[in-house]
Amino acid sequence: MKMFPYAHATHPQWRMAAALVLAQLRAQMALPEYAKSPCLGLLYITDHYAGEAEEIFKFLSAELSSEVVDWAGTVGVGVSANNVEYFDEPAMCVMLCDLNPGQYRVFNGVAPLMASGRARVADRFEAHTALVHADGGTPELSDLIAEMAERTRSGYVFGGLAASRHQSVQFSRSSAGNLEGHGAASGVFHGGLSGVAFSEDVGMVSRVTQGAQPVDRERTVTASEGNLVLMLDGEPALDVLLRERLISLDQPEQAMPRLRATLVGLSSPQPEQAARAHAPRVRGQFGVEVLVRHLIGLDPARRGIAVADAVPVGTRLAFCERNAHAAQADLVRVCAEVREELEPEESSVPLGNFLAADMEVGSKPARRIAGALYVSCSGRGGPHFGSPSAELQAVRRALGDVPLVGFFAGGEIAHHRLYGYTGVLTVFTLP
Structure with missing residues (x-):
């Protein structure tokens, strides 16, 4: 496993933003430290692009078809990447995960996740944890999230609810195929739950920060x-x-x-x-x-x-x-916990030093981070933290210059629950 290529862009025309994203991804995939043929793509768009979701997905999946065989993602009122957030403007971000198809399964309404221990004979995959995207209007949503957690061995899921002032969409395409009788799927879904389940050998660390x-x-x-x-x-x-x-x-x-x-x-x-x-x-x-x-x-x-x-x-x-100072302190705390778990001998900087640090303090990436996903409440972000991209800058100061994407959600998912006013940070670790 190598570092996950990632990219982000904003432009009034989605084709221009997508072209910028593709250029960034291909440039990173040519570098020795980044994965050259990642199989799983995560795509997040702001709701300004929601009406063009089908076209965006068709374009990106076709352009990356020689490498990426599975996709997941959703829409938010904002999207984020390492050190930057695009809030209430047309933007998209993509991360390509260097995992082999045996380490994950994409699930959706026509390709559901089997309960742990009940996988099909032809499919020995066992879900240990899962990234979950959901439509906030889905009936009995909290129960469905808890049920999804029960389908994993760890009982832990993470992710968030789509947030859109227009269409609420989710991206999901599985190379493992759909259930018989459910027909073909375009890769863009409305309503319900979708996401990616991961096997036990996919290393990750996840934390919830309160706001x-x-x-x-x-x-x-x-x-x-x-x-x-x-x-x-x-x-x-x-x-x-x-x-x-x-x-x-x-x-x-x-x-x-x-x-x-x-x-x-x-x-x-x-x-x-x-x-x-x-x-x-x-x-x-x-x-x-x-x-x-x-x-x-x-x-x-x-x-x-x-x-x-x-x-x-x-x-x-x-x-x-809601309290901006408490939210910032708690965000830095969970980032410090993540880094301490990955590099216990090197992470001895006190919490207060992180809060007062310049941007350069965390510029060196933690050695074991392949990529990260950050799902934050749509009521957080720069407007709550006091300046544009302040929330993502705090994450970068603590974690370093690592591949990171995410979105601003209508509710955050962690453990087996639906949270509010929180951030959920999940880091994928290198072996």
């Missing part, structure tokens, strides 16, 4: 109905919210902006020990077991608050809000 900060202590939900939280620690939930967030419903002009800025962090009564151990919690920050959700309404008659998720009794709940 919200708790502004109150954690409480236990003691009464609820579906997504309506009625009692927190035996006290009416609405009363707790109004008191702790200093909100008065008698002053709606002041109350509404504060309510819109308030989120809730939810965690199960007994967080998964593996997740808690995987990413130790920093004071004033959430751990990976916390799911951040919107407040979607108030019930003054029953003194309850409505949350954009089911909240069973026993759930731990904390009010929170």
Whole structure:
């Protein structure tokens, strides 16, 4: 395995952007340190190109047909690459993964992923983990993501939801073929789930970084109905919210902006020990077991608050809000964890030094990174971090100058859950 060729470009005309991407890819494939004949392509486009998705995929897959036999990808309101993001502008990025076809399987609606241990006799592939792209409008999406995780041996999946103000598309083409009776597929899908499953011998490290900060202590939900939280620690939930967030419903002009800025962090009564151990919690920050959700309404008659998720009794709940400084610190932390895992003897720079570092500090690539994928919430990126491409620049400072692509999603997938306001960083490692 060698480093993954990658490319990115922006242009009002997709053909010009695609030509720039192809030129970059071919130049890298001619270099000795990059793969010359990678089999798997990852393609991400911004929603400005969503209407031309079929043409873009047909063009790129034809131009790279002599090397790339499988494809996966989707659309976002922005796409990203090493050190740069294209937010709310026409752009695309591609990464070509140097994996052999026996190490992965592309799946979609006409080529589903078989459950681990139940692969067809002719296909001995066993999924260890998977990259998942999904349409946010898919019914029972959270259950489908959990089911997809159960189809892997590790129980871990990563990825994100397509984000588009126009068409929501996914790219998926499998050289292994489709199920009988499902006909041919163009490689562009609408709705459902698609992605790539990887075998156990594909080395990778994955981390979740939170983008919200708790502004109150954690409480236990003691009464609820579906997504309506009625009692927190035996006290009416609405009363707790109004008191702790200093909100008065008698002053709606002041109350509404504060309510819109308030989120809730939810965690199960007994967080998964593996997740808690995987990413130790920093004071004033959430751990990976916390799911951040919107407040979607108030019930003054029953003194309850409505949350954009089911909240069973026993759930731990904390009010929170988005915080750029906390998001940056947590992003640097997970990048440092990744690099420490890959190069434990060399990664001894304190967290504070990363935050204050110049761009040159992380210019040397980590020795074992073949490529990286970063899926970030569409509410993050430069607008949230304070300057254009600031989020991707923080990743580069920590990881170095490595092949990286990604997209800004309508929700992030990690472990077996759907997150919000997070970033999911996955690094593919060299042997």
